Amino acid sequence: MLDERKLDVLRAIVEDYVATHEPVGSKTLVDRHNLGVSPATVRNDMAALEEEGYITQPHTSAGRIPTDAGYRLFVDKLSTVKTLSPAEKKAISSFLGGAVDLDDVVRRTVRLLAQITRQVAIVQYPTLTRSSVRHVEVVTMTPRRLLLVLITSTGRVEQRIVEAPDDVDEQLIADLRSRLNTALTGQRLSEAAGALAGLPDTFQPADRALVTAIVTTLLEAFTDEGEQRIAVGGAANLTRYGDDFERNVKPVLEALEEHVILLKLLGEATHPQTLTVRIGHENPYEELATTSVVATGYGSKSEALATLGIVGPTHMDYPSTMGAVRAVARYVSQILADS
Incomplete structure (x- = not known):
């Protein structure tokens, strides 16, 4: 010792x-x-x-x-996480607070995190399975075509087209819209399917085909995760490595192109209250042996909706970087909670 x-x-x-x-x-x-x-x-x-x-x-x-x-x-x-100044906190709040939707929140977060840490910033989009239903909208586009819109608690918007077997009755659509929101609002998407069980059977036999089509499409939207999305910014900050491009910078750039690698790098940051720091050879990829990763979750106090963090050289300013990552994650969490 x-x-x-x-x-x-x-x-x-x-x-x-x-x-x-x-x-x-x-x-x-x-x-x-x-x-x-x-x-x-x-x-x-x-x-x-x-x-x-x-x-x-x-x-x-x-x-x-x-x-x-x-x-x-x-x-x-030996280090203590550096807190941001009141001016820095106000600037972060103002910049992120101007976002108009989830995509804008993620884009602004990546840009901001890269600027204030001078590292490569990585932000994972919230996954559907960790979201809950905020609102369901059913809109008539043509007499036999409907637009189904699912809005989640993270601000994510999923849209689907539903083809109706016959001309749509607007009263039926209004009734269905009301019942869907009563049953689903506040439900976790991973659990929402149960709330829809038997719903078509509560409608008149002549309406069940359309209701079933809408419910089926909605269930697909709940589970259609697709490829997990991430945003990356600040790759130009890698020039701070110096002149040793082939040994240090090039392997890192190549690794950053693989989103699977980035998701695994952020994967340990599973809680909004905890910072994860992996240094040099602690990273699971040899290409990133000269880098460190600082990451955390963002979301509610009890559960992360997704993760964000930075990748930079091992000789980074850890107290400032850790403070910035933690602060940005808290502001993003607050914005999503208020949106």
């Missing part, structure tokens, strides 16, 4: 390396940080940290840089 002085030295090394991207020497630590010990003592502490695997020397006669284990210890024990 490292004593407090060695932990202070590790914290200083991480902070300096994140700020300068240059290996850190003992003299630099003494000059920049009030460690209260001599350079010789700092050198001894650095030797101990290196032996424990928390720092390493990239080149002979160079200073030290943190390892994945060093960053992990920093994140777990």
Whole structure:
């Protein structure tokens, strides 16, 4: 177990390396940080940290840089999540609050998160299975064609066309619309099918064919998840890696093109109250061994509707990045709850 002085030295090394991207020497630590010990003592502490695997020397006669284990210890024990300033919070609230629908919320969130973290931002769209029904609308388009609209609690809108066997009776459509909303509003989509069981049998025999067609189409909308959607922004921020494109940047760019990989990266962030941080080789893909992922869920206090986060170099500013990811997720959760 490292004593407090060695932990202070590790914290200083991480902070300096994140700020300068240059290996850190003992003299630099003494000059920049009030460690209260001599350079010789700092050198001894650095030797101990290196032996424990928390720092390493990239080149002979160079200073030290943190390892994945060093960053992990920093994140777990040495850092505190940086809170945003009132001005930053107001700017986030204003920018996200101007969104007009779910797609706009996601687009704005990706753009905002990439800008304030200077990393690659990833936002997963809310999945249907975790949503509930907000409203069902049935609109007559032609005498024998209807538009079925499902609006979920996350602002997602699903539209389906229903072909009627005969000319539509507007009174029947009004009655059906009312019954559908009475039965479904507030129901989780994963459980809503049960609320529709037997509904066609409550109508007159002559109307049951149309009601059955509408109910069947609605059930398909409940379960038609399709490909899980994500939005990615800020890839240009990868230029902060420096000049080593082939080894660091190119593999990351290629991995970012695979949405399955991105969904798995965000997959551990299953709760809105918890930040997940995976550092370097903790990531399951070798292409991302030089990156870290900071992610969290967004939604209600008890359950995530989906996830969002960032991918960036391991030498990122963890306290600020973690604070930004957490704050943005909370604002998105609030916007979806109020919409």
